[in-house]
Amino acid sequence: MEEIRTVGESTQFIVIKLGDEQYGIDIKYIDNIVRMQHITRVPKVDAYLKGVINLRGEVIPVMSIRIKMGLEPDVETKSSRIIILKLEQQGTIGVIVDEVKEVVTLDNENIEKMAYDSKDEKASFLFGVGKCEGGLISLLDLNSVVLESV
Secondary structure (H helix, E strand, O other), X not given: OOOOOOOOOEEEEEEEEEOOEEEEEEHHHEEEEEEOXXXXXXXXXXXXXXXXXXXXXXXXEEXXXXXXXXXXXXXXXXXXXXXXXXXXXXXXXXXXXOEEEEEEEEEHHHEEEOXXXXXXXXXXXXXXXXXXXXXXXEEEOHHHHHOOOO
Protein backbone atom coordinates (compact mmCIF):
# COMPACT_ATOMS: atom_id res chain seq x y z
CA MET A 1 0.00 0.00 0.00
CA GLU A 2 1.33 3.43 -0.83
CA GLU A 3 2.57 5.71 1.92
CA ILE A 4 -0.07 7.90 3.57
CA ARG A 5 0.28 11.41 2.22
CA THR A 6 2.30 14.18 3.85
CA VAL A 7 1.37 16.16 6.96
CA GLY A 8 -1.49 18.60 6.62
CA GLU A 9 -3.32 16.50 4.08
CA SER A 10 -6.45 14.53 4.82
CA THR A 11 -8.12 11.39 3.58
CA GLN A 12 -11.83 10.67 3.30
CA PHE A 13 -13.17 7.39 4.60
CA ILE A 14 -16.60 5.82 4.42
CA VAL A 15 -17.47 4.54 7.88
CA ILE A 16 -19.11 1.11 7.86
CA LYS A 17 -20.35 -1.18 10.60
CA LEU A 18 -19.47 -4.84 10.97
CA GLY A 19 -21.20 -6.11 14.07
CA ASP A 20 -20.63 -3.60 16.86
CA GLU A 21 -17.42 -2.20 15.40
CA GLN A 22 -16.87 0.68 13.03
CA TYR A 23 -14.37 0.48 10.21
CA GLY A 24 -13.19 3.01 7.65
CA ILE A 25 -12.68 2.36 3.94
CA ASP A 26 -10.62 4.87 1.94
CA ILE A 27 -13.10 6.55 -0.38
CA LYS A 28 -10.71 6.42 -3.34
CA TYR A 29 -11.31 2.66 -3.63
CA ILE A 30 -15.11 2.88 -3.61
CA ASP A 31 -16.82 2.63 -6.97
CA ASN A 32 -20.41 2.18 -5.84
CA ILE A 33 -22.63 1.24 -2.89
CA VAL A 34 -25.63 -0.92 -3.69
CA ARG A 35 -28.43 -2.53 -1.72
CA MET A 36 -28.26 -6.23 -1.00
CA GLN A 37 -29.36 -8.30 -3.96
CA HIS A 38 -29.40 -11.89 -5.10
CA ILE A 39 -25.89 -13.33 -4.96
CA THR A 40 -25.29 -16.32 -7.20
CA ARG A 41 -23.25 -18.96 -5.39
CA VAL A 42 -20.09 -20.22 -7.01
CA PRO A 43 -19.13 -23.83 -6.18
CA LYS A 44 -15.78 -24.80 -4.63
CA VAL A 45 -14.71 -21.38 -3.38
CA ASP A 46 -13.69 -20.27 0.12
CA ALA A 47 -16.54 -19.68 2.59
CA TYR A 48 -15.96 -15.91 2.67
CA LEU A 49 -16.62 -15.69 -1.08
CA LYS A 50 -20.39 -15.41 -1.22
CA GLY A 51 -20.68 -15.64 -5.02
CA VAL A 52 -21.21 -13.12 -7.81
CA ILE A 53 -23.69 -10.38 -8.65
CA ASN A 54 -24.57 -8.84 -11.99
CA LEU A 55 -24.25 -5.07 -11.76
CA ARG A 56 -25.17 -3.29 -14.98
CA GLY A 57 -23.93 -6.20 -17.05
CA GLU A 58 -20.67 -6.64 -15.13
CA VAL A 59 -20.19 -9.83 -13.11
CA ILE A 60 -18.64 -8.89 -9.77
CA PRO A 61 -17.41 -11.32 -7.08
CA VAL A 62 -18.83 -10.60 -3.61
CA MET A 63 -17.10 -11.48 -0.35
CA SER A 64 -18.00 -11.35 3.32
CA ILE A 65 -15.47 -9.27 5.26
CA ARG A 66 -17.04 -10.66 8.45
CA ILE A 67 -16.20 -14.28 7.59
CA LYS A 68 -12.75 -13.32 6.26
CA MET A 69 -11.98 -11.58 9.57
CA GLY A 70 -13.25 -14.51 11.64
CA LEU A 71 -16.40 -12.74 12.87
CA GLU A 72 -19.95 -14.11 13.01
CA PRO A 73 -21.51 -14.76 9.55
CA ASP A 74 -23.45 -11.93 7.92
CA VAL A 75 -27.05 -11.37 8.93
CA GLU A 76 -28.87 -9.60 6.15
CA THR A 77 -30.91 -6.57 7.28
CA LYS A 78 -32.45 -3.53 5.61
CA SER A 79 -29.20 -1.69 6.37
CA SER A 80 -26.93 -4.29 4.70
CA ARG A 81 -25.07 -3.03 1.64
CA ILE A 82 -22.61 -4.27 -0.93
CA ILE A 83 -19.74 -1.85 -1.44
CA ILE A 84 -18.19 -2.16 -4.88
CA LEU A 85 -14.43 -1.61 -4.66
CA LYS A 86 -12.01 -0.94 -7.49
CA LEU A 87 -8.53 -2.12 -6.52
CA GLU A 88 -5.40 -1.87 -8.61
CA GLN A 89 -4.26 -5.50 -8.46
CA GLN A 90 -7.53 -7.31 -7.81
CA GLY A 91 -9.88 -5.33 -10.05
CA THR A 92 -13.51 -4.96 -8.98
CA ILE A 93 -14.94 -6.81 -5.98
CA GLY A 94 -18.00 -6.35 -3.78
CA VAL A 95 -17.85 -6.56 0.02
CA ILE A 96 -20.88 -7.07 2.25
CA VAL A 97 -21.19 -4.66 5.18
CA ASP A 98 -23.84 -4.43 7.90
CA GLU A 99 -24.37 -0.71 7.43
CA VAL A 100 -22.87 2.34 5.76
CA LYS A 101 -22.78 5.13 8.34
CA GLU A 102 -21.15 8.30 7.01
CA VAL A 103 -18.19 9.86 5.27
CA VAL A 104 -15.48 11.28 7.52
CA THR A 105 -12.41 13.29 6.65
CA LEU A 106 -9.38 12.45 8.76
CA ASP A 107 -6.30 14.62 8.86
CA ASN A 108 -3.22 12.47 8.57
CA GLU A 109 -2.09 13.43 12.07
CA ASN A 110 -5.31 11.76 13.33
CA ILE A 111 -4.34 8.43 11.75
CA GLU A 112 -2.18 6.12 13.82
CA LYS A 113 -0.35 3.34 12.03
CA MET A 114 -0.87 -0.15 13.43
CA ALA A 115 2.00 -2.22 14.74
CA TYR A 116 1.53 -5.65 13.24
CA ASP A 117 0.63 -8.32 15.79
CA SER A 118 0.72 -11.79 14.27
CA LYS A 119 -1.45 -13.17 17.10
CA ASP A 120 -4.35 -10.86 16.29
CA GLU A 121 -5.87 -12.07 13.03
CA LYS A 122 -8.15 -9.03 12.63
CA ALA A 123 -5.21 -6.63 13.01
CA SER A 124 -3.63 -7.97 9.83
CA PHE A 125 -6.57 -6.45 7.91
CA LEU A 126 -6.03 -2.97 9.35
CA PHE A 127 -3.43 -0.36 8.45
CA GLY A 128 -4.28 2.08 11.19
CA VAL A 129 -6.78 3.65 13.54
CA GLY A 130 -8.42 7.01 12.89
CA LYS A 131 -9.41 9.39 15.67
CA CYS A 132 -12.66 11.11 14.85
CA GLU A 133 -14.95 13.15 17.11
CA GLY A 134 -13.81 11.36 20.24
CA GLY A 135 -14.25 7.90 18.74
CA LEU A 136 -11.89 5.48 17.05
CA ILE A 137 -12.36 3.98 13.61
CA SER A 138 -10.34 0.94 12.53
CA LEU A 139 -9.06 1.62 9.02
CA LEU A 140 -9.22 -1.37 6.69
CA ASP A 141 -6.26 -2.30 4.53
CA LEU A 142 -8.34 -3.43 1.57
CA ASN A 143 -5.47 -5.08 -0.24
CA SER A 144 -4.90 -7.51 2.64
CA VAL A 145 -8.66 -8.01 3.15
CA VAL A 146 -9.26 -9.12 -0.44
CA LEU A 147 -5.76 -10.40 -1.24
CA GLU A 148 -6.36 -14.13 -1.54
CA SER A 149 -9.97 -13.79 -2.60
CA VAL A 150 -9.95 -12.88 -6.28
